[in-house]
Amino acid sequence: MHAYRTHTCGELRADDVGKTVRLSGWVHRVRDHGGLLFIDLRDHYGITQIVADPDSPVFAAAEKLKPEWVVRIDGDVVARTDETINPNLPTGQVEVRIKGLEVLSESAELPLPVFGEPDYPEETRLKYRFLDLRRETLHNNIMKRQAIIGSLRDRMRGAGFFEFQTPILTASSPEGARDYLVPSRVHPGKFYALPQAPQQFKQLIMMAGFDRYFQIAPCFRDEDARADRSPGEFYQLDIEMSFVTQDDVFDTVEPILRGLFEEFGGGKPVTQKFPRIPYAEAMRKYGTDKPDLRNPIEMEDVTEHFRGSGFKVFAGMIDMDVNTRIWAIPGKGGGSRAVCDRLNAWAQGEGLPGMAYIFFRDGEGAGPVAKNIGPERTAAIRKQLGLEDGDAVFFVAGLPKEFADFAARARVKVGAELKLSATDRFDFCWIVDFPMFEWNEDEKKIDFSHNPFSMPQGALEALDTMEPEDILAYQYDVVCNGVELSSGAIRNHKPEIMEKAFAIAGYPKEVLEERFGGMLRALQYGAPPHGGIAPGIDRMVMLLCGEENLRQVVMFPMNQQAEDLLMGAPSEVSPQQLQELNIRLALPKPKSKG
Numbered sequence: 001m002h003a004y005r006t007h008t009c010g011e012l013r014a015d016d017v018g019k020t021v022r023l024s025g026w027v028h029r030v031r032d033h034g035g036l037l038f039i040d041l042r043d044h045y046g047i048t049q050i051v052a053d054p055d056s057p058v059f060a061a062a063e064k065l066k067p068e069w070v071v072r073i074d075g076d077v078v079a080r081t082d083e084t085i086n087p088n089l090p091t092g093q094v095e096v097r098i099k100g101l102e103v104l105s106e107s108a109e110l111p112l113p114v115f116g117e118p119d120y121p122e123e124t125r126l127k128y129r130f131l132d133l134r135r136e137t138l139h140n141n142i143m144k145r146q147a148i149i150g151s152l153r154d155r156m157r158g159a160g161f162f163e164f165q166t167p168i169l170t171a172s173s174p175e176g177a178r179d180y181l182v183p184s185r186v187h188p189g190k191f192y193a194l195p196q197a198p199q200q201f202k203q204l205i206m207m208a209g210f211d212r213y214f215q216i217a218p219c220f221r222d223e224d225a226r227a228d229r230s231p232g233e234f235y236q237l238d239i240e241m242s243f244v245t246q247d248d249v250f251d252t253v254e255p256i257l258r259g260l261f262e263e264f265g266g267g268k269p270v271t272q273k274f275p276r277i278p279y280a281e282a283m284r285k286y287g288t289d290k291p292d293l294r295n296p297i298e299m300e301d302v303t304e305h306f307r308g309s310g311f312k313v314f315a316g317m318i319d320m321d322v323n324t325r326i327w328a329i330p331g332k333g334g335g336s337r338a339v340c341d342r343l344n345a346w347a348q349g350e351g352l353p354g355m356a357y358i359f360f361r362d363g364e365g366a367g368p369v370a371k372n373i374g375p376e377r378t379a380a381i382r383k384q385l386g387l388e389d390g391d392a393v394f395f396v397a398g399l400p401k402e403f404a405d406f407a408a409r410a411r412v413k414v415g416a417e418l419k420l421s422a423t424d425r426f427d428f429c430w431i432v433d434f435p436m437f438e439w440n441e442d443e444k445k446i447d448f449s450h451n452p453f454s455m456p457q458g459a460l461e462a463l464d465t466m467e468p469e470d471i472l473a474y475q476y477d478v479v480c481n482g483v484e485l486s487s488g489a490i491r492n493h494k495p496e497i498m499e500k501a502f503a504i505a506g507y508p509k510e511v512l513e514e515r516f517g518g519m520l521r522a523l524q525y526g527a528p529p530h531g532g533i534a535p536g537i538d539r540m541v542m543l544l545c546g547e548e549n550l551r552q553v554v555m556f557p558m559n560q561q562a563e564d565l566l567m568g569a570p571s572e573v574s575p576q577q578l579q580e581l582n583i584r585l586a587l588p589k590p591k592s593k594g
Contacts, residue, residue: 004072010046014093016077021096023048024072024104026134027065029115037062039098040115041073044139049086049095050075058101068107068114068131074100122551127565129556141553145541148264149216152237152537155256161214161239166201168194168218171515178222180232188582194220197534199453200519202240203491206530207522213240216537222562230538230550231562236486237540240532246474246490249531250274250430253478257535261426261480264544271428274478278433283400287327287408289434292482293427295415299407302328302395305381311372314356314397326397327407330385331414334392335359339417340367343394346413350406359392369395412482426543428480433457436473437504445506450475453519454489455531456501463500478535480543488533495523 025043039050052062075096086092172193179193217238306314347355365378415421438449474490
């Protein structure tokens with residue numbers, strides 16, 4: 001007999017009745033039922049019920065078992081009686097009558113219970129992550145993650161892609177976040193950077209003639225944590241293709257994502273043909289470039305209905321600034337004062353004075369706004385939005401770039417309050433036609449708004465003749481249920497376009513050659529038209545597991561402060577290590593308590 005097991009804890013079935021078996025695993029829980037001990041023994045594969053009666057030679061030893069002790073048991077498989085069958089367990093038709101027991105290791109008092117998965121502070125869960133990972137939900141999420149990655153690899157190879165690895169130690173690149181820097185011992189005063197993405201390398205792979213590349217790529221960004229973004233590191237399905245248009249990328253990626261979500265989505269419907277929404281339209285209709293299309297609400301501009309109206313707050317804003325806009329958020333079924341008051345109170349909780357509204361009943365509008373603008377303007381708003389009695393409309397006003405974020409959240413809130421948003425499907429879309437450049441208010445300069453290596457729409461002519469902020473790029477995002485899965489682009493493949501684009505963003509040619517010399521040289525020796533995308537693995541797994549926090553689908557995540565509480569990173573290093581790297585610390589002085 002094997003030293004530890006003949007079967008796993010998830011393997012035994014009715015056909016095994018009568019066999020003598022050996023199992024090893026963790027004590028999940030122990031129950032004493034009038035002299036009979038029931039031990040749930042757990043391993044990676046499942047749970048088997050072990051029974052010890054007072055006549056068993058190991059009964060006394062079994063009584064001492066505690067949760068999370070690791071044990072080996074020998075025993076006979078017997079059938080459960082009809083009334084004790086557990087239909088929720090694959091092994092629920094049988095149990096093992098124990099004949100032998102060996103404690104392989106004991107557990108100290110648990111800081112975090114495994115059985116029952118009670119809520120515990122995240123700090124405790126991350127510090128004792130190895131215990132947290134024993135819990136069924138998290139354990140299953142991690143197993144689903146590896147299955148998803150395996151499926152992605154199969155799908156990519158089936159689509160004709162080749163898997164290549166790119167360097168982890170590389171040069172700093174303006175990808176939109178801070179780099180993690182690694183000091184060089186052999187080149188004093190110089191630093192490597194951990195890649196924010198394999199962007200330049202995957203383009204160089206195309207220029208080297210490999211045609212179709214993919215990688216489950218680790219990426220490193222020194223940025224603050226969010227529920228949908230891990231601090232420090234994350235993984236993405238990195239893709240690049242040669243001799244392709246934007247349509248080719250979409251036609252290749254859509255079946256891969258659609259098939260993946262159909263395979264692991266638990267039967268939920270998945271968008272069959274992803275709609276394409278221009279960035280400007282997405283911002284106007286949804287207030288965000290990552291709209292959740294399960295929510296049917298589309299905002300509309302109703303500025304003209306308030307111009308010169310009796311609602312002096314909005315009319316005055318319009319007169320004061322020609323860029324002022326009034327956006328309407330239609331609320332089907334929200335036509336009651338109670339609903340409007342709740343949403344108004346929510347807006348106040350978000351730091352606003354409130355949220356103006358009209359609700360419709362008896363063929364006319366009601367509320368302060370309707371009274372002030374009059375029945376004709378109220379009827380025009382109702383007609384534009386297609387509203388009926390029992391419906392409502394809510395308004396946000398000001399400069400769109402300042403209120404868009406609130407408008408987006410208000411749209412989500414209205415959809416949830418009125419139960420308009422679906423929860424049982426995966427709605428995908430492409431966001432296209434992103435601006436190539438944007439104004440960087442912090443640095444008071446024009447900067448890249450997305451990927452700096454993208455092809456501008458109109459190519460060199462657009463860069464030469466158009467205002468920078470009016471230039472669109474062949475850049476796109478793929479969004480699912482309000483979560484941005486990835487950005488991508490058709491790349492610029494001509495050196496003169498690269499030089500001009502970087503010059504507009506304030507990079508002189510000598511800086512361009514210093515920081516991106518490899519890419520610039522490669523473009524000078526025959527680069528194919530190419531493009532790609534990089535859907536985030538962590539975010540896809542989060543959606544497919546029905547989680548709202550990435551730390552629920554990452555095996556060893558950091559906390560919100562980018563700390564690894566399990567391993568104690570980041571940590572101090574010895575003076576000798578610093579000396580070898582020619583580094584002297586200049587730490588900030590502690591703040592005075594006075």
